[in-house]
Amino acid sequence: MNIVFLGTSDFAVPSLRSLAASKHKILAVVTQPDRPKGRSSQPCPSPVKAVADEYGLRVIQPENVNHPETVLLLEETRPDIIIVVAYGQKLSQQILSIPKYQCINIHASLLPRYRGAAPVNWAIINGEDVTGVSIIIMGERMDTGDIIAQRSLSIYPHETAGELEKRLAPLGAEVLLFVLEQLEKGTVISKAQDDANATYAKKLKKEDGRINWNQDAKRIHNFVRGMTPRPCAYTYLSKADKKIRIIILKTEIGTVWHGQTCLSVKPQPGDVIDISAKGINVAAIDTAGADFVPSILITMLQPEGRRLMSAAEFIRGHSIKVGDHFNSIP
Numbered sequence: 001m002n003i004v005f006l007g008t009s010d011f012a013v014p015s016l017r018s019l020a021a022s023k024h025k026i027l028a029v030v031t032q033p034d035r036p037k038g039r040s041s042q043p044c045p046s047p048v049k050a051v052a053d054e055y056g057l058r059v060i061q062p063e064n065v066n067h068p069e070t071v072l073l074l075e076e077t078r079p080d081i082i083i084v085v086a087y088g089q090k091l092s093q094q095i096l097s098i099p100k101y102q103c104i105n106i107h108a109s110l111l112p113r114y115r116g117a118a119p120v121n122w123a124i125i126n127g128e129d130v131t132g133v134s135i136i137i138m139g140e141r142m143d144t145g146d147i148i149a150q151r152s153l154s155i156y157p158h159e160t161a162g163e164l165e166k167r168l169a170p171l172g173a174e175v176l177l178f179v180l181e182q183l184e185k186g187t188v189i190s191k192a193q194d195d196a197n198a199t200y201a202k203k204l205k206k207e208d209g210r211i212n213w214n215q216d217a218k219r220i221h222n223f224v225r226g227m228t229p230r231p232c233a234y235t236y237l238s239k240a241d242k243k244i245r246i247i248i249l250k251t252e253i254g255t256v257w258h259g260q261t262c263l264s265v266k267p268q269p270g271d272v273i274d275i276s277a278k279g280i281n282v283a284a285i286d287t288a289g290a291d292f293v294p295s296i297l298i299t300m301l302q303p304e305g306r307r308l309m310s311a312a313e314f315i316r317g318h319s320i321k322v323g324d325h326f327n328s329i330p
């Protein structure tokens with residue numbers, strides 16, 4: 001098949017590599033323009049552009065994919081199919097009508113659950129045990145098209161959103177090649193999504209990462225996992241004279257015997273209740289009874305303006321102590 005591929009992020013890379021190594025022909029790769037990354041002010045290519053250049057593929061980088069000039073370029077390629085994987089812009093009806101067959105999209109959830117921009121994050125935040133990938137026929141409404149194929153994947157208990165995405169991406173590439181084969185044979189069977197079972201995964205912003213300590217330990221743990229590596233979960237450590245903004249990257253669910261806390265009063269959510277070589281134990285909402293304090297064990301963190309470090313390193317360099325408090329507000 002003659003293919004136009006639209007993608008930008010790391011999630012799209014395995015699909016592009018699989019297509020480049022297959023019998024199919026990639027006519028063009030459309031990706032976002034080069035933009036500054038991290039602390040660098042220099043424009044950097046997207047992961048998809050870097051791979052396209054590696055294979056010597058034609059690259060198109062419009063600011064707006066629906067601009068008439070870009071639409072004309074895509075029409076001139078005369079593709080059999082347009083494949084969209086984590087591209088980052090909505091396609092106009094004019095583009096959707098270009099290919100001989102259709103435009104298809106790889107989405108990182110088992111649709112109709114978790115339609116939207118952040119399906120991997122929200123599946124973990126909500127404590128799901130299973131997710132997967134869906135390949136759909138694209139329509140005017142985002143993530144609502146008929147399903148061509150799906151494949152499920154278990155979510156590991158301590159897996160972060162970034163780690164799960166790295167496992168979903170090659171799964172999507174594998175299912176994509178299967179779908180292209182079925183399209184060539186004319187054996188594709190699609191089914192409509194059941195809108196009654198739809199859930200939504202809104203785009204997460206930096207400010208959405210604030211940890212709410214007034215929750216049970218499992219919900220906090222899932223929240224940290226789902227926000228890692230981006231947009232990141234964060235909190236504030238209250239000390240005698242200041243508050244330190246800290247990004248939390250790794251946690252475990254802990255339970256500390258009340259006698260270990262060395263506190264004269266019952267700890268409140270956010271209180272530091274134990275410090276050890278394993279990490280920093282912080283109280284969550286008490287649902288375990290009088291003898292034990294449910295907690296979150298912080299094992300990896302990053303103070304604002306500093307490098308990523310283990311909790312043990314942070315403890316050695318800061319005068320944190322039992323009774324200090326983590327706040328949701330600055």
